Amino acid sequence: MTSDQSEHTLSDTEENIMEATHTALLKHGYADLSIARIGDELDRSKSSIYHYYESKDDLLITLLEFTVNKFESALDAERSQNPAETLKQLIAKLLVPDPPEDDYQFQTVLVGFRSQAVTNSRIRAQFTRVDERLADTIREILERGIAENVFEDVNASEVTEYILATINGGIYTRVTTDRVDAVTATHSMLVSYIDSELIQDAV
Amino acid sequence: MTSDQSEHTLSDTEENIMEATHTALLKHGYADLSIARIGDELDRSKSSIYHYYESKDDLLITLLEFTVNKFESALDAERSQNPAETLKQLIAKLLVPDPPEDDYQFQTVLVGFRSQAVTNSRIRAQFTRVDERLADTIREILERGIAENVFEDVNASEVTEYILATINGGIYTRVTTDRVDAVTATHSMLVSYIDSELIQDAV
Numbered sequence: 001m002t003s004d005q006s007e008h009t010l011s012d013t014e015e016n017i018m019e020a021t022h023t024a025l026l027k028h029g030y031a032d033l034s035i036a037r038i039g040d041e042l043d044r045s046k047s048s049i050y051h052y053y054e055s056k057d058d059l060l061i062t063l064l065e066f067t068v069n070k071f072e073s074a075l076d077a078e079r080s081q082n083p084a085e086t087l088k089q090l091i092a093k094l095l096v097p098d099p100p101e102d103d104y105q106f107q108t109v110l111v112g113f114r115s116q117a118v119t120n121s122r123i124r125a126q127f128t129r130v131d132e133r134l135a136d137t138i139r140e141i142l143e144r145g146i147a148e149n150v151f152e153d154v155n156a157s158e159v160t161e162y163i164l165a166t167i168n169g170g171i172y173t174r175v176t177t178d179r180v181d182a183v184t185a186t187h188s189m190l191v192s193y194i195d196s197e198l199i200q201d202a203v
Numbered sequence: 204m205t206s207d208q209s210e211h212t213l214s215d216t217e218e219n220i221m222e223a224t225h226t227a228l229l230k231h232g233y234a235d236l237s238i239a240r241i242g243d244e245l246d247r248s249k250s251s252i253y254h255y256y257e258s259k260d261d262l263l264i265t266l267l268e269f270t271v272n273k274f275e276s277a278l279d280a281e282r283s284q285n286p287a288e289t290l291k292q293l294i295a296k297l298l299v300p301d302p303p304e305d306d307y308q309f310q311t312v313l314v315g316f317r318s319q320a321v322t323n324s325r326i327r328a329q330f331t332r333v334d335e336r337l338a339d340t341i342r343e344i345l346e347r348g349i350a351e352n353v354f355e356d357v358n359a360s361e362v363t364e365y366i367l368a369t370i371n372g373g374i375y376t377r378v379t380t381d382r383v384d385a386v387t388a389t390h391s392m393l394v395s396y397i398d399s400e401l402i403q404d405a406v
Contacts (some may be wrong), residue, residue, distance in 0.1 A: 115314050117379035117380065161385040165389040168376060169367070169375065172371055173371060179334055185365065186364050
């Protein structure tokens with residue numbers, strides 16, 4: 001399965017496999033994950049997994065896409081009428097200093113998986129794609145805000161990359177250091193940036 | 204050797220071992236690095252390495268400290284009289300979109316090593332320490348700028364974490380994705396932030 005195919009909508013079976021992969025990852029971590037262990041979380045034999053996926057990395061690449069889809073659907077469902085509020089919701093979801101245990105665990109797994117992007121071109125292509133999708137989401141919110149005169153007429157592409165880099169840096173800090181206060185400060189500064197630099201002053 | 208001991212000044216032998224470790228890392232990468240391969244880069248037998256370091260991780264933890272020391276000395280040597288210029292130099296060094304091959308290689312190694320901070324408490328403590336030191340450096344530049352009325356009277360600690368998260372996110376993006384333009388945009392936005400938000404308006 002190439003990463004391009006992950007464009008398609010997942011069947012119920014594939015969704016079940018994704019949920020099982022997620023559960024097995026949280027239990028065993030990336031290094032100790034195996035298709036057998038994913039099979040343990042499923043009602044069907046592990047051979048059915050091989051029907052869809054050739055390897056652990058195949059599964060994780062699809063899981064990443066599946067997770068971004070879920071994240072974006074959740075964001076769409078809660079999307080406020082106000083672009084500034086929508087942007088703050090997105091930042092709060094990704095940069096909450098004290099995330100639920102499962103979300104934190106999943107982020108730790110992603111850091112291990114993402115570190116392999118350095119040498120594995122498929123994993124690199126998938127993280128490039130994940131970041132492109134997050135950037136697209138942020139850019140759309142910014143462009144909507146500019147069109148509606150909520151935001152100043154900033155360079156939406158540059159501001160998008162700046163916000164995304166800050167979010168990624170904050171997540172990386174939370175997962176790889178004990179500097180929890182740094183994440184809180186980063187979150188609070190990003191919100192200040194939106195309030196003071198992006199939102200148009202009331203007339 | 205505990206990470207606390209890395210406070211001490213390295214002897215010439217230790218410095219030679221650090222240079223050899225750095226060279227071996229660039230040649231073989233983190234996963235394939237071994238003390239034997241570091242020994243190959245040294246004029247002395249590998250048993251002398253064991254006199255100082257117990258394991259590959261010991262060596263890398265010290266190398267990290269050694270690298271931060273070198274980075275800070277280089278920054279000190281070039282330090283401009285102007286805090287805004289000094290801050291921009293620091294950001295340019297860490298966030299240059301197209302770094303020299305050796306620097307890029309070293310950053311890729313660090314991403315692999317840092318991903319282990321999730322499960323290895325010594326590695327986590329060392330990256331916490333590295334980020335603390337970078338944060339201290341940035342905060343000192345900000346505080347000097349505020350005292351000299353070059354910068355606005357901002358919350359130096361919060362601004363520090365914001366800048367550091369953005370730098371870390373930019374480095375992480377460069378090493379784990381193909382989104383080179385994102386790094387360029389992040390760098391350029393950080394410079395704009397300094398110009399428009401930190402530097403006091405000329406009277």
